[in-house]
Amino acid sequence: MGRVKAKGPLSPVWIYFCSLLAGNSLLSYFPISAQVGGWVFSILIFLPVLLRLVGKTTPGSTPLPQSEIFPNGKGSRLLILPVVFLAIFLRFFHLTDFHLWPTGDEALHGFLALQLLPKWDWQFFYTVGEHPPLLIWVLSFFFRWFNSPFFDLWFLPAFFSILVAPAGYLAARVFLSKSISALFGTLLALSFWPLYFGRFCHQGLFTPALELLCFWILALWVKDPKKKKAIYLLCLLAFLLGIGSLTFTAWATVLLLVTTTVLVLAISKDKRQALIFLSSLTLALSPFLWAIWNEGYGRHLIDSAGAESPFTWQHHLLTHISYLSSLFWGSLQAGTSYGPTWGGMLNPVFSSAFFIGLSGLWPHRREGLVQWIGAAFFVCFLPGFLAADYVELNRVIQVMPLLLLVTTLGLGELALAIGKVERRKWIVGGLVLCGLLLDLNHLLKPVLEGSFANPRFKQEIPDANFRAYRILEKIAKEKGPGMVLTEFLPLRYGHSLYVATYPFNVAANLKLDIANATWVAVPTNIDYQPFLSKRFPKAKWYWVDNDLSAPEGGMMIGIIPFERENQPGFQKWLLAHQIFHKLQVDAEGSFNSEKKFKQSFQDLAAAYPLVQGDPFLESCYWEWTSQYYFGPTKEKNIQALQNAIQRGYPVACFYQQLTVLLEGDGHIEEALKAKEKAVKVKSSFIIESDSMIRVAGN
Numbered sequence: 001m002g003r004v005k006a007k008g009p010l011s012p013v014w015i016y017f018c019s020l021l022a023g024n025s026l027l028s029y030f031p032i033s034a035q036v037g038g039w040v041f042s043i044l045i046f047l048p049v050l051l052r053l054v055g056k057t058t059p060g061s062t063p064l065p066q067s068e069i070f071p072n073g074k075g076s077r078l079l080i081l082p083v084v085f086l087a088i089f090l091r092f093f094h095l096t097d098f099h100l101w102p103t104g105d106e107a108l109h110g111f112l113a114l115q116l117l118p119k120w121d122w123q124f125f126y127t128v129g130e131h132p133p134l135l136i137w138v139l140s141f142f143f144r145w146f147n148s149p150f151f152d153l154w155f156l157p158a159f160f161s162i163l164v165a166p167a168g169y170l171a172a173r174v175f176l177s178k179s180i181s182a183l184f185g186t187l188l189a190l191s192f193w194p195l196y197f198g199r200f201c202h203q204g205l206f207t208p209a210l211e212l213l214c215f216w217i218l219a220l221w222v223k224d225p226k227k228k229k230a231i232y233l234l235c236l237l238a239f240l241l242g243i244g245s246l247t248f249t250a251w252a253t254v255l256l257l258v259t260t261t262v263l264v265l266a267i268s269k270d271k272r273q274a275l276i277f278l279s280s281l282t283l284a285l286s287p288f289l290w291a292i293w294n295e296g297y298g299r300h301l302i303d304s305a306g307a308e309s310p311f312t313w314q315h316h317l318l319t320h321i322s323y324l325s326s327l328f329w330g331s332l333q334a335g336t337s338y339g340p341t342w343g344g345m346l347n348p349v350f351s352s353a354f355f356i357g358l359s360g361l362w363p364h365r366r367e368g369l370v371q372w373i374g375a376a377f378f379v380c381f382l383p384g385f386l387a388a389d390y391v392e393l394n395r396v397i398q399v400m401p402l403l404l405l406v407t408t409l410g411l412g413e414l415a416l417a418i419g420k421v422e423r424r425k426w427i428v429g430g431l432v433l434c435g436l437l438l439d440l441n442h443l444l445k446p447v448l449e450g451s452f453a454n455p456r457f458k459q460e461i462p463d464a465n466f467r468a469y470r471i472l473e474k475i476a477k478e479k480g481p482g483m484v485l486t487e488f489l490p491l492r493y494g495h496s497l498y499v500a501t502y503p504f505n506v507a508a509n510l511k512l513d514i515a516n517a518t519w520v521a522v523p524t525n526i527d528y529q530p531f532l533s534k535r536f537p538k539a540k541w542y543w544v545d546n547d548l549s550a551p552e553g554g555m556m557i558g559i560i561p562f563e564r565e566n567q568p569g570f571q572k573w574l575l576a577h578q579i580f581h582k583l584q585v586d587a588e589g590s591f592n593s594e595k596k597f598k599q600s601f602q603d604l605a606a607a608y609p610l611v612q613g614d615p616f617l618e619s620c621y622w623e624w625t626s627q628y629y630f631g632p633t634k635e636k637n638i639q640a641l642q643n644a645i646q647r648g649y650p651v652a653c654f655y656q657q658l659t660v661l662l663e664g665d666g667h668i669e670e671a672l673k674a675k676e677k678a679v680k681v682k683s684s685f686i687i688e689s690d691s692m693i694r695v696a697g698n
Contacts, residue, residue, distance in 0.1 A: 011417045013356060016048040020352035027329040028343030028351070045355065052359035069179040069415040069424070079186070087165055087189035090440075091158040091198045094457060096150035098199055098447055101466040106153050106201040107496035108588065113139035114502060115585055118510055124291030127588050130299065132288070134246035135203050147503050153201040160209045161198025165189035167212035168401055172408075174219035175369055184408040186432070192439035193345045193400050200338060203248035204394035210244050211254050211398050218258055225269060234262065234277040242284025249301070250383045250395050257379045261372065304387050316388035323384030323391055327403060328354070337392040341446045345393070345400065349435035350407045357410025377402050464555040465497040467544035468523055471557060471691075475519060476504040482519040483507045483562060485573060487580040488620040489523055491587050491627055493555070497523060498584075507577050517562050520570055524620075526556040527651035529693055530683050532616065536560045541693040548685060551678060553653040556693055572610070576617050579607040583624060601628070619648030626657065634661045652682040 023044025027037055102110065112126055113136045120140075124133050135156070142152035169185035176184070188194050197205065214237060221233040241258060244251040259281065266274035282289075291297070322331040328344040328351040339345075346354060364370045380402060383395040411428060418424040448455045472484060484505040486498040498508060506512040522532070526548075529541050538561050545554030562570060586600035604625060611617035622644030630636035641658045645651075655678035662671035684696035 013360075013413055013417045016052060016359075017352050017356055017414060019044050019048045020355050021348055024328060024348035024351040028348050049355050049359050053362050067180070067412060067416055068177045069183065069412050069428070083165075083186050083189050087162060090190070090195055090443075091161055095154055095158060096148060097457065098154075100458060100461050101463050101469075102150075102153055102496050102499065103200065104494045104496070107494050107499050109135055109139060109201055109203075110143070110149060110153055110499035111495035111584075112136045112588065113143055114499065114508070116140040117144055123295075123589075124287070125295050125297060128303075130249065130297060130301075131203050132246045132248065132251075132291075134206065134243075135201070139201070143502070149499050149502055153499075154199065157198045157201055157205040160205050161194050162189075163209040164194050164212060164401070167209050167216060168404075171212045171216035171219055172405065174216065174223055180408060180412050183411060183432070184405055187350075187404045187408060188401065190436050190439070191350065191404065192340070192347065192442050193404075195439070195443050196340070196345075197338070197394075197397060197400075202338065202394050204250065204397040206244070206247040207251060207254070207397050208401055210240060210247065210251075212401055214240050214244070214254060214258050215401075218261060221262075222265060225265065225273065230273060231276055234273060235280045237262070238277055238280035238284045241281060242286075242288075245285055245288040248394070250398055253380045253382050254398050257376055260379075304389050311388065319388050319391060320385055323381070323387070323393075323396055326391060326393060327351075327399075331391050333391050335390060337390065337394070339391065339393050340442060343442070346403065346407065347435055347438040347442065349431060349438060350404075353410035353414065353431075353435075354403065354407040355410070356413055357406040357408070360409060360413045361406070373402065373405065377406075462546050464545040465493065465500075467691075468497055468542075468555065468557045469500045471542055471544070471559075472501055472504075472521055475521075475559060476501075479518050480504070480516060481506050481509075481512045482517050482521055483514070483570065483574065484521040484523075485577050486523055487577050487584055488617075489555075490623060491584070493523075495584070507574060508581075514574075520560045520562050520573075522558040522560065523555060524558070525553040525651065525653045526685060526693065527553040527653045527683070528616070528619075528649060529556060529558075529685070530695060531649045531651070532558060533695075535616075536566070538563075542691045543685070543687045543693050544691065548687060551652075551656045551682075553651075553656075569614075572614065573617065576607070576610045576614075576620075579603065579610055580620070580624065583607065587627075604628075615648045617648075619644050619651065619654075622648060623654070623657075626661075634665045637661055638665070650681060652678045655681065 023040050026032060026040050026044070032040065108127060116136070117140060125131065126133060126136060138156060139152060142155065143149070146152050165185045165188040168188040169181050172181035172184045194208070197208070217233055217237045217240065221230055221237065224230070237258065241255050244254060259277075262277050263274055266277060318333050322333040322336070325332055326336060326339055326344055328346055330343055331339055344351060361370050361373070365374075377399060380399040381396055384399075387395055411432065414431070415424045415428040418427055444455075447458055449458050450456045472482075476482060481504040484497075484501045485507055486501065486505075489497075498505075502508050504512070506514045506517045523544075524532075526543065526545070533539060533541065536558070540559045542557050542559070543554070544557055547554060560566070582603050583600065586596065586603055589596050608621065611621040622640045626637045626640035626644070628637070628640075638658065638661050641654050641661065645654050645658075655674045658674040659671050659678060662668075662674055686694045686696050688694060
């Protein structure tokens with residue numbers, strides 16, 4: 001191992017770092033044009049990295065990954081307990097209200113998990129994304145035993161996010177120095193992206209911890225593949241890879257990387273071990289392989305790769321580049337999913353350290369460990385290189401540990417460029433602290449409001465489902481469980497209200513006795529209010545949406561007493577609600593399956609006798625029918641909306657939807673008539689201070 005000559009803080013590596021820091025800060029935090037951004041990148045980032053790469057360096061002129069930053073562990077041992085405490089605290093702090101409301105993906109996962117409570121099935125691939133089942137299976141356990149849907153959704157990501165730090169330390173420690181490994185573990189414990197992904201219930205939540213455990217077992221085997229325990233290590237590694245196949249589509253990159261590594265090394269040294277590993281891996285992957293045979297697989301991959309995409313090649317290219325730019329400066333494409341609020345997944349300090357680490361590895365490019373890191377980064381980033389539809393950063397979550405590893409190596413090189421260990425401790429420690437504070441600000445600022453001196457967590461978000469839940473939660477605390485008929489809403493409203501109200505919703509939770517219900521809640525479009533208020537004069541109607549002037553209306557929620565005189569009618573609504581729930585479940589599973597799509601049509605036809613003759617149920621039924629894909633034209637969708645108007649309530653939102661469909665099919669004159677009718681039948685509403693709805697003039 002080459003020794004590195006100690007240098008002062010003004011050594012070239014620090015000059016390069018200052019240039020990188022300036023460039024990354026400008027690109028991350030300042031609203032500059034694309035042209036100016038190009039110049040900033042070229043001069044302050046690309047040029048310094050290029051100069052380091054083409055400079056006359058030898059393997060001994062830059063630190064090896066095994067170099068100790070703090071000899072004899074100085075400056076690190078006292079930090080273990082604070083780091084552990086902060087890692088746990090920051091993940092579980094305000095666990096159930098850090099984010100006030102689940103995302104669409106989170107609600108969908110909870111919705112599908114709830115379907116397993118009354119009757120378990122062994123479905124493997126879920127939704128249009130063809131997600132493997134582990135998250136949904138585990139969530140079903142939480143929903144069965146814990147009564148808070150918010151805890152059920154957000155405990156798992158927090159827990160697995162904590163596991164990333166010790167798994168990362170163990171994996172790094174096999175080949176890297178103690179101080180480098182400890183710093184790597186610290187970044188995994190406290191930097192932005194591990195804290196951030198630990199707040200979302202997404203299939204990717206398992207990936208980093210499982211990935212790093214696989215890297216640890218792999219490293220132990222590579223370190224000494226001839227020990228007796230090598231066979232056990234390979235079997236354990238195969239088992240972990242098999243578990244990973246149950247987690248998320250992007251796990252395939254980790255599987256490819258680890259399997260290739262084992263086979264390349266084992267075939268050249270011990271073919272028997274290669275055969276044992278392949279046999280164990282085949283067994284571990286058998287559930288996944290059987291599911292492919294039984295259910296089919298790959299449609300989502302084709303769609304996301306843009307093979308049948310309506311987007312242009314320019315859009316595809318921008319998406320690919322955005323996956324890279326999102327790591328350091330933010331996405332070039334609007335609408336990034338699970339991306340940072342501003343800047344990249346790395347703040348400017350850590351981005352600059354990453355580029356120092358990346359260019360510092362170049363002189364060691366012939367070493368096996370460095371070659372493996374480069375190959376691992378490329379393989380794990382393949383979903384980003386292949387995805388052409390939009391930027392969804394969970395697809396590349398498996399590259400994040402590698403990103404922080406190279407960042408750690410860059411920080412190590414900056415540390416070793418400082419001569420005195422004590423000075424090194426304060427300067428690099430301050431640099432890391434600055435980066436972690438930037439990350440903490442990035443994590444907390446979007447969920448806080450108020451002044452800098454008096455910050456507080458937000459209590460309100462512009463989400464109709466969230467506002468509806470707040471009203472329903474208050475009523476449930478006062479009156480006990482009620483019947484919340486969430487499933488009459490069109491699919492665009494998602495499943496968050498169904499999931500959040502499950503603990504007190506007798507229409508969904510089979511543990512609850514409908515005999516104890518004293519109220520019924522009906523979330524629906526505000527344009528129904530004049531009709532339903534006449535039908536239920538004792539009801540109270542609340543506005544929960546954002547734009548009252550929107551021509552398509554918006555969500556309101558009605559609270560209706562569940563009394564003896566209206567119980568027979570609501571019994572019919574409850575039966576219809578159950579079949580609508582089946583249609584909601586069908587909709588989430590029929591995108592990639594022709595068989596399930598046909599089944600959904602059969603369920604739709606079977607539902608009609610349950611709604612026939614009730615104008616509200618007829619309206620909901622035909623609006624739901626209008627969502628289906630019947631063919632290249634919208635003729636049947638138009639007919640469905642016309643049925644909703646004729647057989648149900650002729651609400652303004654139906655005429656507005658009809659206008660859009662008619663225009664799309666080229667029926668301009670009919671569209672104008674529908675638009676005029678929408679304006680004519682549209683009621684004017686006044687929203688009181690308590691969100692109660694009143695029709696203007698009444």
